[in-house]
Amino acid sequence: MEIIIVATIIGLAALYVGFTFYKQFTGKAGCSSGCSCDPATKVKCEDPRKNLENLQLK
Amino acid sequence: MGKPLKGGSIALAGNPNAGKTTLFNSLTGARQHVGNYPGVTVEKKEGYIDVNGTELHIVDLPGTYSLTAYSEDEVVARDFLAESKPGAVINIVDAANLERNLYLTVQLLELGIPVCIALNMIDTADSMGITIDSRKLSTLMQVPVVPMIARTGKGKKEIVAEAYRLEKELDGRRDFHISYGEDLDHVLIEMESLIKENNFMTDLYPGRWVGIKYLENDEQILSKGDELNGDISNKLIAMVEKVSRHLESTLDTYPEALIADYRYGYIGSILKQDVIQRKFSPDRLLISDRIDRVVTNRFIGPLIMLGIIYGLYQFTFSYSEIPIGWFESFFGWLNDFVSSILPDGLLKSMIVSGIIDGVGGVLGFVPLIMFMFFGIAILEDSGYLARVAYMLDRVFSMFGLHGNSVMAFIVSGGIAGGCAVPGVMASRTLKSPKERLATLLTVPFMNCGAKLPIMALLVGAFFGENKAMMMFIITMIAWGGALLTAKFLRVTIIAGPPTPFVMELPPYRLPTFKGLFIHTWERTWQYIKKAGTVILGISILLWALMTFPNLSESEVQKFASQRQALKSNAAATVLQELDRAGENETVELSPAAVDLAARLRTIDSREGEAVLKNSVAGRMGRSLESVSKHAGFDWRTNIALVGGFAAKEVVVSTLGTAYSLGDVDPENSNSLSDTLKKAANWSPLVALSLIIFTIFYSPCFVTVIAIIKESGSWKWGAFSMIFNTTLAFTLSVLVYQIGSFAGLLSG
Numbered sequence: 001m002e003i004i005i006v007a008t009i010i011g012l013a014a015l016y017v018g019f020t021f022y023k024q025f026t027g028k029a030g031c032s033s034g035c036s037c038d039p040a041t042k043v044k045c046e047d048p049r050k051n052l053e054n055l056q057l058k
Numbered sequence: 059m060g061k062p063l064k065g066g067s068i069a070l071a072g073n074p075n076a077g078k079t080t081l082f083n084s085l086t087g088a089r090q091h092v093g094n095y096p097g098v099t100v101e102k103k104e105g106y107i108d109v110n111g112t113e114l115h116i117v118d119l120p121g122t123y124s125l126t127a128y129s130e131d132e133v134v135a136r137d138f139l140a141e142s143k144p145g146a147v148i149n150i151v152d153a154a155n156l157e158r159n160l161y162l163t164v165q166l167l168e169l170g171i172p173v174c175i176a177l178n179m180i181d182t183a184d185s186m187g188i189t190i191d192s193r194k195l196s197t198l199m200q201v202p203v204v205p206m207i208a209r210t211g212k213g214k215k216e217i218v219a220e221a222y223r224l225e226k227e228l229d230g231r232r233d234f235h236i237s238y239g240e241d242l243d244h245v246l247i248e249m250e251s252l253i254k255e256n257n258f259m260t261d262l263y264p265g266r267w268v269g270i271k272y273l274e275n276d277e278q279i280l281s282k283g284d285e286l287n288g289d290i291s292n293k294l295i296a297m298v299e300k301v302s303r304h305l306e307s308t309l310d311t312y313p314e315a316l317i318a319d320y321r322y323g324y325i326g327s328i329l330k331q332d333v334i335q336r337k338f339s340p341d342r343l344l345i346s347d348r349i350d351r352v353v354t355n356r357f358i359g360p361l362i363m364l365g366i367i368y369g370l371y372q373f374t375f376s377y378s379e380i381p382i383g384w385f386e387s388f389f390g391w392l393n394d395f396v397s398s399i400l401p402d403g404l405l406k407s408m409i410v411s412g413i414i415d416g417v418g419g420v421l422g423f424v425p426l427i428m429f430m431f432f433g434i435a436i437l438e439d440s441g442y443l444a445r446v447a448y449m450l451d452r453v454f455s456m457f458g459l460h461g462n463s464v465m466a467f468i469v470s471g472g473i474a475g476g477c478a479v480p481g482v483m484a485s486r487t488l489k490s491p492k493e494r495l496a497t498l499l500t501v502p503f504m505n506c507g508a509k510l511p512i513m514a515l516l517v518g519a520f521f522g523e524n525k526a527m528m529m530f531i532i533t534m535i536a537w538g539g540a541l542l543t544a545k546f547l548r549v550t551i552i553a554g555p556p557t558p559f560v561m562e563l564p565p566y567r568l569p570t571f572k573g574l575f576i577h578t579w580e581r582t583w584q585y586i587k588k589a590g591t592v593i594l595g596i597s598i599l600l601w602a603l604m605t606f607p608n609l610s611e612s613e614v615q616k617f618a619s620q621r622q623a624l625k626s627n628a629a630a631t632v633l634q635e636l637d638r639a640g641e642n643e644t645v646e647l648s649p650a651a652v653d654l655a656a657r658l659r660t661i662d663s664r665e666g667e668a669v670l671k672n673s674v675a676g677r678m679g680r681s682l683e684s685v686s687k688h689a690g691f692d693w694r695t696n697i698a699l700v701g702g703f704a705a706k707e708v709v710v711s712t713l714g715t716a717y718s719l720g721d722v723d724p725e726n727s728n729s730l731s732d733t734l735k736k737a738a739n740w741s742p743l744v745a746l747s748l749i750i751f752t753i754f755y756s757p758c759f760v761t762v763i764a765i766i767k768e769s770g771s772w773k774w775g776a777f778s779m780i781f782n783t784t785l786a787f788t789l790s791v792l793v794y795q796i797g798s799f800a801g802l803l804s805g
Contacts, residue, residue: 006404013598017704020592024760
């Protein structure tokens with residue numbers, strides 16, 4: 001019985017952490033997830049259009 | 059009450075630090091971060107308000123001085139205004155700086171969006187002896203003008219009513235033309251005609267506005283136009299070149315400068331018609347200016363800044379010491395209580411070692427975090443942080459960074475307690491892509507709120523006599539390391555010329571208790587929430603990694619035999635005494651029973667350590683030990699540091715769990731700080747080495763994602779992980795080896 005409870009808690013923790021990281025990874029948690037997002041406001045973040053991918057390196 | 063009807067959208071636009079986010083929070087009930095410095099908002103934020111049963115979409119845009127977009131945050135604002143076509147724009151204007159703020163207003167009107175002006179901070183203007191005739195301004199500019207104080211909510215309803223009316227009544231664009239002089243007006247007519255004939259970007263922008271942007275050499279519009287129709291774009295460029303040559307030869311100027319002159323001329327002509335009355339001379343030094351003469355003085359200013367930072371740490375560590383003790387006592391009591399009611403086994407181990415000792419270690423620093431945030435809120439709300447940015451610009455430019463980088467560093471925890479994710483995003487205010495990249499790669503070196511409990515733990519445990527001074531030194535190390543790294547990057551892989559820095563210093567404001575309380579509580583609550591959610595989840599997973607796989611049957615049997623051997627050699631009366639006492643520590647035992655209990659606990663402890671060493675995490679930690687020992691880190695520390703990649707607070711929670719599982723001092727269930735002080739592998743030198751490593755090693759997972767998104771490339775995320783960890787390890791090895799060789803801080 002104890003092992004089932006412990007396994008369930010670990011499973012739930014893994015799901016929660018995985019889901020949180022997935023949201024952060026996909027940007028669905030907002031750009032400042034864990035830092036300044038607030039449920040009162042829907043924060044919609046856009047990927048910067050002018051990113052630095054074409055930067056010419058020396 | 060029925061669901062409100064969907065209405066249109068209203069954008070909040072204005073210069074940086076004009077009070078847009080304050081109004082946004084006040085309107086939507088949101089609690090977006092507001093700071094008394096420019097550039098707090100770098101992304102648009104959205105909320106909703108219900109006006110007469112209609113749900114209006116409110117968008118808070120990043121501050122911008124003009125609609126010619128240079129930096130990423132300005133692009134966000136301009137694109138939304140031009141392409142999303144909000145039903146109305148509330149243009150928040152700083153009443154104390156009317157002339158400069160109206161420059162954006164003119165451009166908003168030229169874009170053809172219905173605009174109403176919120177004349178914000180009218181109280182500040184009043185205190186400066188500035189009186190504004192809002193009715194006359196409204197008549198002359200032909201837009202509604204509402205005087206307001208966003209901070210107190212005065213004028214809030216009136217401005218929303220005006221925006222709502224505009225959104226309802228005015229459909230589409232309205233024409234607003236100002237003259238740019240004979241030469242430019244003439245070419246603008248030709249350009250507008252060509253643009254309209256060919257429907258060149260007219261689905262997005264008014265024709266004349268496109269012409270003006272070509273004259274202003276707006277890179278984004280030029281590139282968009284070239285993609286859309288290269289021929290028309292080239293014809294427009296040819297017209298611009300022709301008029302530019304003419305202007306240069308006749309007036310020794312160029313179109314962009316002339317346009318700015320005429321816009322200011324237009325604004326000046328309006329203000330001169332008794333719109334603005336000044337009680338004092340504009341050259342009069344205000345209180346803020348007088349304070350700045352001392353506070354930003356070239357020589358005294360930096361000393362004052364260092365004194366303030368040291369004072370903040372002194373305040374934080376002095377006042378938080380007693381409440382931290384209460385928290386430690388509480389978690390110690392909770393540990394004992396849960397241990398006494400649960401039977402030995404996996405569940406007890408998970409709750410006591412994984413959750414209470416793990417998450418409790420992080421939550422124990424809540425008072426320190428709260429005091430630190432309170433101090434920073436005072437600096438921020440008063441406007442002092444903006445002065446720090448101003449003073450550090452000179453230093454930053456020497457290291458290839460930009461004045462705007464300072465704010466990104468401070469947001470990331472430059473003084474302590476920020477977060478690198480908004481810090482990375484704050485780099486959007488930088489116009490030069492190379493300076494921006496150097497900034498976003500170095501801001502993770504700052505001491506964010508997640509690193510703070512690690513620093514507090516190690517400083518408290520090993521440098522208890524000089525906590526504030528040690529924290530001050532840590533801050534200086536972080537800044538020094540970040541600047542030197544920036545310099546290295548700027549002379550090697552991201553070399554490029556520096557760009558000039560212009561910053562508007564906000565006036566000093568006396569922080570309100572409400573504002574300080576909200577800022578302090580929100581940040582502290584974020585810390586508690588993170589500890590109770592993600593950190594809790596990670597702590598449980600790390601506990602599992604530190605517990606499984608269990609020891610083999612033969613090893614378990616070995617420890618059982620040792621226990622049995624001890625018990626068989628003990629007298630029957632001693633065993634009965636121990637059985638009767640059970641877990642109750644208040645029962646007085648005979649010396650023989652005390653000795654037996656201690657020996658049995660030592661075997662339990664050895665078994666715990668063996669389980670931990672045999673676990674997945676233990677094996678990983680031990681496999682790294684052959685390398686990490688050069689920096690003074692044992693296998694337990696390695697587990698904590700690997701866990702810290704998920705979130706830096708996890709370093710503390712993992713150390714808590716690791717030392718709880720393989721209890722090194724079975725006689726005591728003390729705080730983690732006391733446990734580390736007593737542990738054989740620890741010394742002040744190891745703590746210093748770990749502090750250095752923590753400052754510089756790989757940013758946490760979320761920050762790496764932010765770096766990838768902001769730089770637009772996976773390689774910069776990978777670079778920050780590999781480069782930072784290599785740098786951190788090199789510095790830690792140097793500190794530990796030199797310290798060991800010289801016999802410094804060996805405990």
